Amino acid sequence: MRVRRPSRTQETSALHRGRALLHMQATLATSQAAWLCTVDEWINDLDMRSDGRENRRKVARVLGFNADWKTLTTNTLTWAVIAERTGIKERSVARHLAALHEANWIGRVAAGRSAESKRAAGWTGEDAFVNDAPVYALTVPLPDNVVDINVTPPTVSGYKEFPARAREAEAPAGAASRPSPIEAAKGRPRTVPADRTLPAWPGHVTPSSKDEKLLAGHEWARLVPALKKLSDEHLRHIAKDFFAAGWTIRDLITALDTLPNGWKQGQFIGGQWVPFSGADGIPAARLGHWVNWRLNHWRNDDQTVKESPSQTCIRRAAAAEIQRQAEQRARDEERRRNQAEMATPEGQAAKQACLAQFASRPKRRIRRR
Known part of the structure; x- marks a missing residue:
């Protein structure tokens, strides 16, 4: 069944925010600060390259900082806006947004809509020439130990965690000790140290807000x-x-x-x-x-x-690239001009004269040793 996109006045309402969570194992975040902290912890534990983690953290921070304080939703961020603020390409932004949604960190309340599609659908007036940005809600995944209300809960007494024939609290003298678990059973070790200090803002990105x-x-x-x-x-x-x-x-x-x-x-x-x-x-x-x-x-x-030092480096690199392209074009033009001259009868005659001159030279005898 096709679901109609909510209007711009209702796209951040509690009704549509709740509908976005129907098929997600998540709840709405309590605040922007708490959501940013939990997302940072989740990103630190991801098994991916460090630059990929930083790019995902940039996208998450843009979403968190631009969310409304009351509704915890964003309705002004398009892929192009996020790409401009983070310095990432739009296809990478779409990939990171999909990863955050699959991990239940953001909910899609409403999809984006271009002005062309609105006019094609029959929209008129000023709103027909305005692009509607997608609406994302800040969510937090539910823990894995959530109790299912449709099944019978465990007994109050709980389950026994000791053998039925145990008599002593400690093992008798001379008893064989249990083998230590193998390293593979411990799972993947944490690659991020506990005392690691994450940068509050990337050093190569210009802040805007x-x-x-x-x-x-x-x-x-x-x-x-x-x-x-x-x-x-x-x-x-x-x-x-x-x-x-x-x-x-x-x-x-x-x-x-x-x-x-x-x-x-x-x-x-x-x-x-x-x-x-x-x-x-x-x-x-x-x-x-x-x-x-x-x-x-x-x-x-x-x-x-x-001009900043980095802007100077970028300008000089761009000027050097323009100079290199100009020199390459000059070399290509000279090569094409030489080829055109050699294709004329005069060029062919000069070529044959050179070949005849080379052939008329006496061959040097190589003395054998």
């Missing part, structure tokens, strides 16, 4: 211990203009230690440039001014932000 910038500020302080004296909100305010210009955490770390000309941050001592850190003995009240002073080297005269 306020929550993402707050996480980026926290990760910036974790990677630069001298900045732990400042709050995450203060670091977000300092890096606000740089994030708006497309900078990343790695760019900010590079800017704190390096000048735009490639020199290390420092000062002139005795006529020589001496690099130094300078952040160790600065109190918390002046640390924000010190960070701003170092980042101001990466501003123009009109206080606009300069």
